[in-house]
Amino acid sequence: MYTVEAINLTKKFGEFTAVNDVSFQVRRGEIFAFLGPNGCGKTTTIRMLCGIIVPTSGSGRVAGFDIRTESDRVKEHIGYMSQRFSLYEELTARENLEFYAGVYQVPQAKRQPRIDDLIAMAGLEGRDGELTTNLSGGWRQRLALACSIVHSPPILFLDEPTAGVDPVSRRRFWDMIYELSEDGVSVFVTTHYMDEAEHAHRVSLMSAGRLIACESPESLKGSSIPGSLLEVECDPVVPALELLTAIEGVKEVAVYGSLLHVVVEPSEDRPAQVREALESHGMDVRRVEAIRPSLEDVFISALS
Numbered sequence: 609m610y611t612v613e614a615i616n617l618t619k620k621f622g623e624f625t626a627v628n629d630v631s632f633q634v635r636r637g638e639i640f641a642f643l644g645p646n647g648c649g650k651t652t653t654i655r656m657l658c659g660i661i662v663p664t665s666g667s668g669r670v671a672g673f674d675i676r677t678e679s680d681r682v683k684e685h686i687g688y689m690s691q692r693f694s695l696y697e698e699l700t701a702r703e704n705l706e707f708y709a710g711v712y713q714v715p716q717a718k719r720q721p722r723i724d725d726l727i728a729m730a731g732l733e734g735r736d737g738e739l740t741t742n743l744s745g746g747w748r749q750r751l752a753l754a755c756s757i758v759h760s761p762p763i764l765f766l767d768e769p770t771a772g773v774d775p776v777s778r779r780r781f782w783d784m785i786y787e788l789s790e791d792g793v794s795v796f797v798t799t800h801y802m803d804e805a806e807h808a809h810r811v812s813l814m815s816a817g818r819l820i821a822c823e824s825p826e827s828l829k830g831s832s833i834p835g836s837l838l839e840v841e842c843d844p845v846v847p848a849l850e851l852l853t854a855i856e857g858v859k860e861v862a863v864y865g866s867l868l869h870v871v872v873e874p875s876e877d878r879p880a881q882v883r884e885a886l887e888s889h890g891m892d893v894r895r896v897e898a899i900r901p902s903l904e905d906v907f908i909s910a911l912s
């Protein structure tokens with residue numbers, strides 16, 4: 609059964625189309641990552657699904673409710689951590705949870721045990737009496753997540769929840785996401801971090817309002833042809849990039865840390881040709897090797 613369904617969703621702001629004919633489904637317990645450049649329409653899509661803004665055309669169902677006609681019911685059944693989530697700075701961590709338990713009308717008898725569970729889940733034991741303003745980024749993010757699920761929603765929308773958070777804190781945040789997913793919660797999450805997208809069950813990529821891919825990370829990476837991506841370690845990098853862009857059989861070149869990733873028309877002697885082209889211009893070539901693409905390669909290729 610699908611918990612989130614978008615059918616030809618479109619949103620226009622005046623003449624500008626922010627979301628253009630987007631359709632997808634999310635299953636129970638699925639972690640669905642939503643990726644794409646700044647301004648491509650991720651937040652707008654989430655806001656339509658959460659019943660906050662009305663689509664210009666198309667439709668959607670969330671937790672079985674129509675996002676147009678039953679937006680109040682939708683809001684009762686979701687957790688939403690927006691890109692600019694708000695915690696009350698002058699309240700303690702526990703008081704924030706109590707506040708949100710009130711907003712979401714968690715029954716009185718259930719509030720304290722639920723809040724205790726969430727404090728444990730967020731790893732906030734012993735710190736729940738601290739003022740929120742004194743908590744650092746990673747703690748705040750986990751507290752915000754805890755606040756957004758205080759009413760135990762079956763569906764969770766997270767809009768760039770880990771932006772600006774250090775890697776260890778991001779890992780701890782994702783441990784919470786896995787736990788929720790194992791309990792059957794559908795998690796719809798936007799991110800700019802490829803390592804996070806690798807850990808989703810399915811990844812969709814948006815570009816200029818359109819959905820251009822929606823598959824598992826494995827199948828996205830597997831869709832490229834073997835031998836079509838070469839990794840090149842050479843010096844100097846930038847002139848090598850310019851040179852390679854111009855040679856036959858090369859489709860795309862991108863800088864990848866201190867390396868180059870070169871998309872080529874696959875052929876057995878392609879690595880040797882690339883090496884020869886660089887060496888004939890006096891460049892120091894340490895390695896040319898066919899590799900399997902990472903998710904980042906797939907996306908850069910899809911977006912260029």
Ligand SMILES: Nc1ncnc2c1ncn2[C@@H]1O[C@H](COP(=O)(O)OP(=O)(O)OP(=O)(O)O)[C@@H](O)[C@H]1O
Nearest residue numbers: 621624626644645646647648649650651652653691
């Ligand atoms: N209320 C609005 N009125 C006019 N234009 C808007 C409005 N909301 C969003 N937009 C525009 O729609 C486009 C999509 O915005 P959106 O916030 O959905 O992008 P995003 O993918 O979430 O980007 P980011 O990664 O930066 O968060 C942008 O060009 C934005 O300027």
Ligand SMILES: [Mg+2]
Nearest residue numbers: 650651691767
């Ligand atoms: Mg956004």
